[in-house]
Amino acid sequence: MSISTREIHLVARPEGAPRPEDFALVDRELPEVGTGEILVRNLAISVDPYMRGKMTGVRTYTDPYELNSPMEGGAIGVVEGSGDESFPEGAVVVHNAGWREHAVLPAGQVRPVNVKGDIPATAYLGVLGMPGLTAYVGLLDKASMRRGDTVFVSGAAGAVGSVVGQLAKLKGAARVIGSAGSAEKVAYLIDELGFDAAFNYKDGPVMEQLTEAAPDGIDVYFDNVGGDHLEAAIGAANDFARFALCGWISSYNATEPQPGPRNMGMIVAKRLSLNGFIVSDSADRTGDFQREMVPAVADGRIRFTETVVDGLENAPEAFISMLGGGNIGKMVVRVGT
């Protein structure tokens, strides 16, 4: 008995912003589950900014997506067939096989998740998954955040930024400042997540708004955005400030190279350190991360919000919307229950 399933394929490499026609919904029959393989029925799939980079044909730190193949990425699902004793049917697992309703995978490519209490499974794609680990590694390891620091994070209402700000407060930051792209997000940062200050970068020059929000300068900058945000952070930085450079969403859809900050000389004068990083290099921090973060999420010290879109067929629209800032917190696509 074979199972019919659906996948989203990348069928064209976007120039500039991705369009729905760059993707296709494809029907297929699943293969049999062989020895050592797992059949997963997905509950939810993740759409993340980094995916834009993999849609170009250029190799950066990972291989690009192949055309006419499923979009790879984080997903969480339930084991429905197992050729490996350690994964009983009904177990919840995460994997990276991406935008599809089912996947048959080698057991080595799935990881069991111990879903606890009131925490929904989708949290393991966000606050307790790759985006949360990104925030943890960037803030603590790459920016070496210390008690008493003033911390600025851009893209603060997103999946990564929302964890950065809250974790900074939890770790004793003196002041946490966030930027986001709407008044609603700014209110969310202050009212829901406990940021000390936040601003809408569309309201005026980032440099001016950041200077106002951080009159005594910043010690840590967690960069999800690049561009004028990075220039403003260099301008507002105190001596010896540390930057974790995580993303560059301001230019992901750009078709021309974007100019860099005009104040790079201040990196010398202020003795700044700018540290680019990719979370997959820090998989060894997963254990520490989970030991700290699962209890903090369970008891509400770290809050999270999800923007949930229903139906695999809507994954491309969800992804395009997320790149344009249409999410608060983690954007996920529910594909099953």
Next chain:
Amino acid sequence: MSISTREIHLVARPEGAPRPEDFALVDRELPEVGTGEILVRNLAISVDPYMRGKMTGVRTYTDPYELNSPMEGGAIGVVEGSGDESFPEGAVVVHNAGWREHAVLPAGQVRPVNVKGDIPATAYLGVLGMPGLTAYVGLLDKASMRRGDTVFVSGAAGAVGSVVGQLAKLKGAARVIGSAGSAEKVAYLIDELGFDAAFNYKDGPVMEQLTEAAPDGIDVYFDNVGGDHLEAAIGAANDFARFALCGWISSYNATEPQPGPRNMGMIVAKRLSLNGFIVSDSADRTGDFQREMVPAVADGRIRFTETVVDGLENAPEAFISMLGGGNIGKMVVRVGT
């Protein structure tokens, strides 16, 4: 009996490139040498790129120069009068009182120098002084250079760059590449200092020339220049490359902000770390530096070249020439013998 002496004062803040009329040669009488003070007769004074930054009226990491006061900076001289037992007459000392023939200074502001063998006193303003320590700290501490690295240094024929390249070879770099601003300097780097490759940045785009000189990429970049050199180094960097950002001579005379690298997003994808630094923060490394470098200079493993200009009155011209690349190795001004 009072002593007549001469000093160079800064009398106007330059816009763009400094001009001779921004300086004035001033006669004065020296004060008496009080208890705890030292009278130094200078042998040589230093002209360095960082001085350009202090000529603007803006505070960066140090206070700007005051107008109508002597240009401060490194100098080496002989004690000719002493109000402190630990500094006998005839002792050789270094200090930071700058462009003058004599100085009367508190003993705490002079440091004895144990001039050895064939090493000239002026070396303590260059390869064994602040520029040498800058190279040492930047390469070893800030860029964490390791055996087997490919190292690129800009401004490679200057006081700092010429030490960076040789020290990298001494520490086991697999390949050392330098950029400089003339064919003569390029020949000097390869023939005299043992660089593996060098290019004249005026011959063509830095990105193209660096890619050709470093076909397998670079692991360390020591930046004295900024601008298109930094952009090229980001482009040529291998994953996890480390940059020590020391200076920004390409824009010291600029009157408009210079755009930054257009490929800053690669800092994330390649996991680069960019570390701005100022040598005065690393004074605690002076002992290690001297223990390693004095023997290496004495036995010729580290070579050095000086561009010597005679006469205090010619210090402004020497400084202006140095900013324009008119020196090979350390530019010093001899003011006594």
